[in-house]
Amino acid sequence: MINEKMLKLGTKRSIIREIFEYGKQRKAEIGEENVFDFTLGNPSIPAPKEINEAVIKNLERKDAHGYTSAVGDNKFREAIANDLNKRFNTNFKFNNFFITYGAASALCSTLRALLNKNEEVITFAPFFTEYTVFTEAQGGKLVVVPADKKSFQINFNAFVKKINKKTKAVIINSPNNPSGVVYSEETIIKLTNILKDKEKEFGHEIYLISDEPYREIAYGVTVPFVTKYYHNAIVCYSYSKSLSLPGERIGYVLVPDEVTDSKNVYAAVAGAARALGHVCAPSLMQFAIADCANLTSDLKAYEENRNLIYKGLKKLGYKCVKPDGAFYLFVKALEKDAYEFYKKALKYDILVVPSDDFGVKGYVRIAYCVSKETIINSLPKFELLMKEYKK
Numbered sequence: 492m493i494n495e496k497m498l499k500l501g502t503k504r505s506i507i508r509e510i511f512e513y514g515k516q517r518k519a520e521i522g523e524e525n526v527f528d529f530t531l532g533n534p535s536i537p538a539p540k541e542i543n544e545a546v547i548k549n550l551e552r553k554d555a556h557g558y559t560s561a562v563g564d565n566k567f568r569e570a571i572a573n574d575l576n577k578r579f580n581t582n583f584k585f586n587n588f589f590i591t592y593g594a595a596s597a598l599c600s601t602l603r604a605l606l607n608k609n610e611e612v613i614t615f616a617p618f619f620t621e622y623t624v625f626t627e628a629q630g631g632k633l634v635v636v637p638a639d640k641k642s643f644q645i646n647f648n649a650f651v652k653k654i655n656k657k658t659k660a661v662i663i664n665s666p667n668n669p670s671g672v673v674y675s676e677e678t679i680i681k682l683t684n685i686l687k688d689k690e691k692e693f694g695h696e697i698y699l700i701s702d703e704p705y706r707e708i709a710y711g712v713t714v715p716f717v718t719k720y721y722h723n724a725i726v727c728y729s730y731s732k733s734l735s736l737p738g739e740r741i742g743y744v745l746v747p748d749e750v751t752d753s754k755n756v757y758a759a760v761a762g763a764a765r766a767l768g769h770v771c772a773p774s775l776m777q778f779a780i781a782d783c784a785n786l787t788s789d790l791k792a793y794e795e796n797r798n799l800i801y802k803g804l805k806k807l808g809y810k811c812v813k814p815d816g817a818f819y820l821f822v823k824a825l826e827k828d829a830y831e832f833y834k835k836a837l838k839y840d841i842l843v844v845p846s847d848d849f850g851v852k853g854y855v856r857i858a859y860c861v862s863k864e865t866i867i868n869s870l871p872k873f874e875l876l877m878k879e880y881k882k
């Protein structure tokens with residue numbers, strides 16, 4: 492008898508993947524340019540040319556395809572520390588970083604390191620759907636705080652009702668997938684003050700896990716760097732979006748010295764990664780990014796896309812949450828059931844993701860990390876869709 496839970500995870504695709512697969516099939520039928528596929532957060536901007544050059548240069552190394560040490564290459568870890576210290580005026584050292592296979596593996600290793608049986612992890616809707624899978628697979632229970640639908644910041648009244656003695660960690664994601672909202676400094680201060688009070692009240696650590704694959708994708712707003720606000724903050728980062736390298740599977744866990752018993756927490760992350768088989772992240776990528784740790788892709792195109800789609804849809808009468816970062820737009824469905832709305836959009840070959848799995852009803856997510864043409868050519872289709880509701 493095989494593991495039923497894993498069988499279910501492996502056979503029941505996420506709705507995003509399901510729509511994406513449908514899109515592929517539809518593109519083959521009617522041509523790529525006629526399908527407006529806004530499903531996946533797959534960066535459309537290429538990785539910087541310096542990354543490709545660094546990959547080629549590092550291919551010359553004798554150890555280009557060898558294992559690095561389990562925790563990651565020291566030079567790479569040092570380059571990350573230097574870059575963050577410069578940008579955020581922090582004081583990290585190479586040994587605060589554990590190199591991972593992107594944010595997914597960073598999150599799984601962190602959760603596995605922290606969680607004991609029956610402990611709870613809180614997150615805030617709307618949230619990245621995989622948090623449920625990641626938390627439950629590590630033996631925890633994901634508790635979702637309903638959204639503050641006015642601002643899409645944190646619904647603090649609901650949060651204080653959910654936090655309890657079993658709460659071991661809180662996951663935040665800002666800039667947010669799927670809302671595009673960036674948590675303000677006020678939100679981070681309020682959140683971390685509550686966590687500090689609750690740590691005292693319950694007499695144990697409550698870790699703040701900051702999932703930051705979109706940290707560098709922000710449009711004129713500051714993304715507060717959480718380790719400056721809270722001692723028990725752990726950062727899970729990925730180069731999938733900022734350097735457009737999702738297929739290379741590379742990121743890190745940052746465990747600052749300020750974390751209580753930080754050496755043991757770091758060791759537990761390393762142990763968890765070992766137990767999950769996630770050690771020795773891809774070497775060539777570590778060597779290449781070490782040479783250009785201060786770079787990002789040319790992210791301006793996402794801001795242009797944001798402006799095009801946000802203004803375009805608003806002009807047509809759609810209600811949208813204005814994104815300050817990431818590359819997602821959260822749009823109010825034109826009927827109560829977001830799934831029904833998604834199906835109507837399909838008739839116009841517009842592919843969007845209904846919001847239910849993100850923990851909020853009545854919205855759809857548009858991933859606008861697509862070409863400008865896709866956005867421009869989709870607007871007349873969105874207009875037809877709107878007209879259908881006005882009939």
Ligand SMILES: Cc1ncc(COP(=O)(O)O)c(C=O)c1O
Pocket residue numbers: 532592593594595596619664668702704728729730731737741742
């Ligand atoms: C919020 C969030 N967290 C984590 C991930 C996983 O990222 P990675 O590709 O680095 O594993 C994603 C990917 O889309 C994401 O949007």
